[in-house]
Amino acid sequence: MLVGRHLPLAPDPLAIAARLRESGADRIALLHASDRTPGAYTRYSFIACDPDRESRALDPLIDDPDLTRVFATGAFRSIPRWIGVLPYDAFRHLERPDWVRQETRPPPLLDRPLWLRYPAVVVVDHTEGRVFAVGTTREHVGNLLSRMGTAPLESGFATLKRKPIRVEVTESEPSTLHIDRIRAAKELIARGDLYQVNLARRLRVTLVQGGPLDMYARMSAAAPSPFGACLQLDRDLAVVSTSPELLLRAETMASTDRLISSTNSSMNPMHFARLYTCPIKGTRPRGAGAFEDRNLIRELDEDPKENAELTMIIDVERNDLGRVARAGSVRVVRGPEVVTHRTVHHREALLTAYTKKSASRRDVLEAMLPSGSVTGAPKVRAMEVIANLEAHRRGLYTGGFGALAHDGSMTLAMAIRTVVLQNTDGEYFTGGGIVADSDPQRELEETRWKAIQLEKVARS
Numbered sequence: 001m002l003v004g005r006h007l008p009l010a011p012d013p014l015a016i017a018a019r020l021r022e023s024g025a026d027r028i029a030l031l032h033a034s035d036r037t038p039g040a041y042t043r044y045s046f047i048a049c050d051p052d053r054e055s056r057a058l059d060p061l062i063d064d065p066d067l068t069r070v071f072a073t074g075a076f077r078s079i080p081r082w083i084g085v086l087p088y089d090a091f092r093h094l095e096r097p098d099w100v101r102q103e104t105r106p107p108p109l110l111d112r113p114l115w116l117r118y119p120a121v122v123v124v125d126h127t128e129g130r131v132f133a134v135g136t137t138r139e140h141v142g143n144l145l146s147r148m149g150t151a152p153l154e155s156g157f158a159t160l161k162r163k164p165i166r167v168e169v170t171e172s173e174p175s176t177l178h179i180d181r182i183r184a185a186k187e188l189i190a191r192g193d194l195y196q197v198n199l200a201r202r203l204r205v206t207l208v209q210g211g212p213l214d215m216y217a218r219m220s221a222a223a224p225s226p227f228g229a230c231l232q233l234d235r236d237l238a239v240v241s242t243s244p245e246l247l248l249r250a251e252t253m254a255s256t257d258r259l260i261s262s263t264n265s266s267m268n269p270m271h272f273a274r275l276y277t278c279p280i281k282g283t284r285p286r287g288a289g290a291f292e293d294r295n296l297i298r299e300l301d302e303d304p305k306e307n308a309e310l311t312m313i314i315d316v317e318r319n320d321l322g323r324v325a326r327a328g329s330v331r332v333v334r335g336p337e338v339v340t341h342r343t344v345h346h347r348e349a350l351l352t353a354y355t356k357k358s359a360s361r362r363d364v365l366e367a368m369l370p371s372g373s374v375t376g377a378p379k380v381r382a383m384e385v386i387a388n389l390e391a392h393r394r395g396l397y398t399g400g401f402g403a404l405a406h407d408g409s410m411t412l413a414m415a416i417r418t419v420v421l422q423n424t425d426g427e428y429f430t431g432g433g434i435v436a437d438s439d440p441q442r443e444l445e446e447t448r449w450k451a452i453q454l455e456k457v458a459r460s
Contacts, residue, residue, distance in 0.1 A: 002076040002406060003138050005145070007131040011124045013045040014217055015153040016131075017230065018160055021213055023147040025049035027116060029083045030213070031403060032228035033126060034220050035341060041249055041411060042226040045124040046080050046403065049147060051116035059361050060084065060115035060404055061270070079123060079134045080403035083231065084115030085239060086412065088370050088399040092383070099384040108395025109420045109427065114233055115404070120144040160217035165210030169428070169451075169458040172202040173391055175444055181389045182440040188385060189436050196312050197376035197385045200431025201447055202392045203454070207424045212238035215419065218460060223343045223453035227413030229401055238421045239401060242453055244341055245348075245414035247400045248368050249276040250361075252408040270408065272364050275321060275353050279313045279373035280414075281433055282306035282347030285449045286340075297338045297345055309433045310336050310347055316372030316379055317351050323367040325353035343452045371414065374398035376433065396420050397429040417450065428454055 009016065017030045028049045033042035055063035060082040089111035120135030120143065133148075135141040178201040185197050207215060216230035225242040232238050250272040284300045287293040300306055314332065321330045335349035355364060375398070376382025386394075397420075400412035419428045430447040448455075 002079065002134055002136060003141050004076050004132050004134045005141055007122070007133055007145075007148070009131040010153055011126060011129045011131055012153060013047055013124050014160060014213075014220075016047045016122050016124070016148070017213055019149065019153060020047065020049045020147055021211075023149070025147050027051055027232045027234070028213070028230075029116065029118065029232070030216070030228075030230040031080070031083065032216075032220065032230070033226055034224035034228050035226050035244075041246075043125065043127050044078070045126065046083075047122040047124070048080065048083060048118035048120070050118070050143070052119050053117035055082065055084070055115040055117070056112055057115070058086065058090070058113055058365050059410075060117065061361065061408065063115075064117070076134045077407035078405045078409065079121050080118065081406045082115045082117050082404040083402070084113065085110060085231070085233065085396055085401045085415070086113050086365075086369060086399045087111055087396045088394040088415070090399065091366075091370050092387070094380050095384050095387055096380070099381075100387045105391070105393050108393040109237070109422050110396040111393075116233070122148075160214050163210055163214045165214040165218065165457075165460075166208040167210075167215060167454075167458045168206040168208055169454055170204045172204050172427075175201070177201075177391065178444055178447070179440045182434055182438065182443050184389055185385060185434045186436065186438060186440075189434070194381045194385060195377045196309060196433055196435045197382040198374045198398070198431055198433050199386065199389060200394070200397065200429040203428045203430065203451060205419050205421070205426040205428050205454070207421060207426065212240050212421055215457060216240045218457040219453045222456040223341065223417070225341065225417065227402075229413070231401065236423045239396065239418060240421065241401065241413070241415065241418035243413040243415065243417050244346060245280045245373070245416060246276065246278040247371055247402075247412040247414040248410065249412075250364055250410045251275075270361065271357070271359070272355050272361055272410075275325070275355060275364065275368070276350060277317055277321070277368065277371065278348055278350045279310070279317055279371065280346045280348045281310035281313050281373065283432065283446050283449055284345045285452070286343055286345065293340070293345070297340070300345055300347055301338050305435060305437050306347055307336070309435050310349060312377045312435070313373050313433070314349055314351065316377045320367050320372060320379070321351060321353040324355050324359035324364050326356045329354040344449055369400060370398055374414065374416065374431075392427070394429060395427070417453065419454070
């Protein structure tokens with residue numbers, strides 16, 4: 001049974017995270033729903049500190065010695081128990097060695113899963129405007145409250161904006177090399193080697209002054225996102241993200257109130273029961289006003305290239321879901337449609353499926369990661385092309401980050417619009433999907449649209 005306590009605080013995740021930082025808390029984790037456009041699963045933000053266990057497993061459930069506390073029921077069942085990252089590079093075993101060049105690129109900052117278990121978490125309910133502390137024992141909740149103190153909270157954005165910050169962003173390579181990369185991919189597509197591939201370029205980030213939370217506050221102000229995050233994974237390793245994309249929502253029998261048919265009624269609660277993924281393909285910048293925005297939305301929604309690109313990725317995601325899904329249960333439940341964020345318009349679709357009884361949790365994660373949304377079609381061949389053409393290993397980029405809840409469910413955001421920092425040096429990848437009729441110069445421009453919030457921080 002989890003222990004919860006209402007806190008008389010403003011529902012301001014950034015202010016709470018700043019307070020924990022001031023207290024000297026260890027490895028603070030912030031999962032921040034600053035834009036709740038995609039759906040109900042972004043109703044809550046979570047802030048945690050002082051983890052008591054670490055896991056390098058794909059699914060940290062196997063490293064949890066007290067499973068009786070995992071499958072909780074009741075109001076607090078969706079509270080994170082583990083928070084962590086699943087890097088893209090952790091899944092490169094899918095590539096065939098004969099099809100990939102010998103690896104000579106420097107190792108990435110993150111190449112293995114890393115999960116941290118938090119015995120107590122602060123929960124911000126944005127819908128009801130309430131704040132709770134929830135933990136596995138009264139002692140853990142009390143320890144978290146002692147970190148919080150009793151002084152009133154100032155606005156998180158106001159507090160953090162007063163902190164001096166200086167960020168430098170530079171290109172890791174001439175932009176002409178990305179143009180060459182796109183042309184090489186188009187030649188492979190023309191030969192029938194594959195249909196689509198996502199290609200990215202790397203920006204070098206230096207945090208000259210300030211900390212990861214200060215950087216996150218400014219990136220989030222420039223581009224609020226449904227899956228914002230600032231994760232201090234270790235003393236010198238941090239992740240800052242304003243991701244707009246749901247990679248995977250995997251619900252257990254304990255986490256869903258939906259009726260599941262009798263064919264799944266005997267499913268082990270350790271297994272995932274229902275899956276969701278929401279691929280994004282197609283981007284336009286925001287316009288100067290409502291009239292220009294309407295034109296950009298219409299252009300994006302009617303563009304044959306953008307339509308074809310998302311259609312292909314929906315097919316890849318259907319195939320991945322189909323590997324672990326009950327026959328006939330894979331379907332598109334929303335879209336394709338244009339969704340507008342602070343800095344860009346995106347085109348996306350939401351897919352769902354019920355898992356078959358024989359599919360383990362590991363089967364699901366290995367089927368769905370890395371996502372076809374950020375690899376291509378066919379997925380394995382696209383990953384091989386990525387390995388051959390991109391100048392830097394991706395590390396976390398286009399992997400996932402998120403939480404494993406007390407009810408066994410898992411929510412992962414796509415690791416895009418994401419900075420990974422090793423001490424003060426870091427990286428930010430930005431890319432897009434390449435198809436037969438992609439225009440290389442326009443694709444390069446799209447990578448700039450997707451780095452707008454980072455550029456704004458550098459200019460501030």
